[in-house]
Amino acid sequence: MPRERYTVISADCHAGADLLDYRPYLETKYHDDFDAWAATYVNPYEDLLADTADRNWNSERRLAELEADGIVAEVVFPNTIPPFFPSASLMAPAPSQQEYEQRWAGLRAHNRWLADFCAQAPGRRAGVAQILLNDPAEAVREIRRTKEAGLTGGILLPGAPPGSGVPELYSQTYDPLWAACEELDVPVNHHGGSASPPLGDEPAARAVFMVETTWFSHRALWHLIFGGAFRRHPGLKLVLTEQGSGWIPGVVEMLDYYHGRLVAATARATTAESRFGAGLAASMGASPGEVWRDNCFVGASFMRPHEVPMRDRIGLDKIMWGSDYPHDEGTAPYTREALRIAYAGVEPEEVAAMTGGNAARVYGFDLAALDRIAAEIGPTVEEIAEPLKEVPAGATSPAFAPGGSVRVW
Template identity: 95%
Template sequence: MDRYTVISADCHAGADLLDYRPYLEAKYHDDFDAWAATYVNPYEDLLADTADRNWNSARRVAELEADGVVAEVVFPNTIPPFFPSASLMAPAPSRTEYEQRWAGLRAHNRWLADFCAQAPARRAGVAQILLNDPAEAVREVRRTRAAGLTGGILLPGAPPGSGIPELYSQVYDPLWAVCEELDVPVNHHGGSASPPLGDEPAARAVFMVETTWFSHRALWHLVFGGAFRRHPGLKLVLTEQGSGWIPGVVEMLDYYHGRLVAAATRATTAESKFGAGLAASMGASPSEVWRDNCYVGASFMRPHEVPLRDRIGLDKIMWGSDYPHDEGTAPYSREGLRIAYAGLPPEEIAAMTGGNAARVYGFDLAALDRIAAEVGPTVEEIAEPLKEVPPDATSPAFAPGGSVRVW
């Protein structure tokens, strides 16, 4: 092995706003025209001259190859039709708007299938769904899988006050069942589960403190809700939420799991009511569920997280560049890999930078190896510790300090 085959498990793409129109059912065209005419994009990066990185396939391939990346898992980024922003968590206030938003997500998914087809075997597109109607979500999972989207689904958040059932609810069992049946990964991306915080000056700081925690909730909701007991083949991927928090949180969940199961067998204790019925419904311990069913999209993995890789699970970690976001490592992904992984055994680096993602998302690793033989970072290069951070690097991967942070 002279070069690493690097698959980014966290990239983002989407169509330019008006380019979604051909992918909408015709009956929505007039409504789309009216909506698009008044829409104001809230995101500066989608107005900049670099916005076409989201939809310009040739530019994207060239920039990723220059960055040493040969394949990508493609999460959404631009705004789908009829949405005020990219957030999927808030329920639509009316039936009409709900139907329009589903039409917008189907349009994005159709566009994404075509976009992935422009770089065969190099893109695993992540389909978007809503949770308000699980039967409709199941239909979209089947349709997008048949259309060639291999990145799974993006699981929306269900924050407090959202108006939809919490993720531990068995109402979602049909969705987990079809994902298990079709081997469709369930992806939960950071930032997609926080409740609205308002416009007070402290809102941004509170968001930064809480946003990853709200994203982590999907793990313990599905564990304690018994989703993995009823669907043992279900795969959950937690992406761009960090990875250093995992060992401690899994240990904490194991503690509560054991405590609740034990309490259920002692009817005279004050805690017995909390454990009643849980012993049978939860199934395996959280650490066993993590071992058998869960993965982490460890976007731009930080140096302080790397020593925890064995506790996280070396076969669980999938590096991501977060292209084309400002917080991503591009165009310095080689330097990002060096600052995190220099000095590690090459076989471990190969697993975290490509092998694990190929297994989870079904990439043809042999085919990608042939591309990486030309553009992938060399083993010798990544083995060299990074002594100087590029002065214009914007990714938190290069932030100083952080040696004791584990969340």
């Protein structure tokens, strides 16, 4: 039977509790510290102070808005501030042992809250657990606990930018994490914006951040590849989310080039370059291209029109679309229009894979169950096939930005 509607799973959404609502999820011994911290905390994010902030934690509102947008399920990354953190928790080594312990307690509280939040919409939310990298053994314990608690979105790999104080991601220090994720079939997610070093407050800082942030996020790919994580743990899954997708073919080709060049150099011991490749082939195993094929996926979020023609080079089975709800740069409430601007003219089975099928496979959604919901609220194949002629007046997402012919590296 021909497909009539798409089952859309957003592989990039965000949620979190309202600040004081984290308290019941903290261990009791941290309650006094939390009360003191919360009494003086000033939230730095305008969207978390706005009237629409409850989209992060209001389950009924969230389901209604996602369904109105044609989305049946979501992968849920963090958004609000967990206890004891100064701001977002994507990369936050603590300056003292006490603060480190408090921040771990805060992340555990978020993960407990998230498990309850996901349980309010069974089978429709894959929550992504948060960890810190400072103590791999502690991280492994939290990975096991959150998997047992029902979080199916995997873990959020914190950034490890230069100067962070934690080992680089290629370090074998993290092998216990990769082993646990492989054993439990837990995807390792690395989200855009999570690995940039502090840039200060100069006027140019924001512009420099925009230029560099995706590159710093991409680093996780070559760190894990050249570090041999996938050789030692061939079942490991890495998902790179909200970092674009058009850069992937060129970067994988570049990594293959350096891999081949360095491995070949080891056979010519008299060359200066041979020392750079010493032990590389044995330590990393397969080539970067093979690792991408076998182990990696991209949470492409809202693919731009110039990226879609590269889908075969990226890997049609690798691409997962996301709306970035509830962020201002997300596609809501114009997701149907965003899908049209990207996928009009693409074969329906390919659209179905990128907008839902791949995410169902990676994150373990029951696609048959979601198909039944999509039969009522999903965008129609006919609708998405119609090219978008006019951008909605209220659209704020970069999915609608002009200049789509520019290739982003």
